[in-house]
Amino acid sequence: MVIIFGTKNKSEDLGATDAEVLYANCHNQSPWHVHVVDKKFTLFFMSIFTLSSTYYLLCPICQYGRQISKQDAKELVGRT
Numbered sequence: 001m002v003i004i005f006g007t008k009n010k011s012e013d014l015g016a017t018d019a020e021v022l023y024a025n026c027h028n029q030s031p032w033h034v035h036v037v038d039k040k041f042t043l044f045f046m047s048i049f050t051l052s053s054t055y056y057l058l059c060p061i062c063q064y065g066r067q068i069s070k071q072d073a074k075e076l077v078g079r080t
C-alpha cells in the first residue's frame with residue numbers, strides 16, 4: 001500500500017486595518033490587508049491539520065508586504 005502525504009499552503013485574507021498607510025514600495029495610501037498563510041499537512045491530498053500559520057501585512061495594490069506576529073494580526077483586524 002502506498003501512502004501519499006505532503007504539505008500545501010492555504011492563504012486567506014483576514015481583512016483590512018482601520019488605519020491608512022503610505023506604502024514604501026508603491027507610494028499608494030490605503031488600509032493594510034492582513035493575510036494568513038496556513039501550512040497544512042495533507043494525506044492523500046486531503047488537509048489533515050495545520051502545521052503552522054504565518055501572518056503578513058500586505059499592500060492590496062502591489063502585494064508587497066512584511067511578516068508580522070499573530071498577536072499583531074489579532075490587534076490589527078480583531079480576529080485571527
Ligand SMILES: [Zn+2]
Binds near residue numbers: 023027
Ligand atoms: Zn503597494
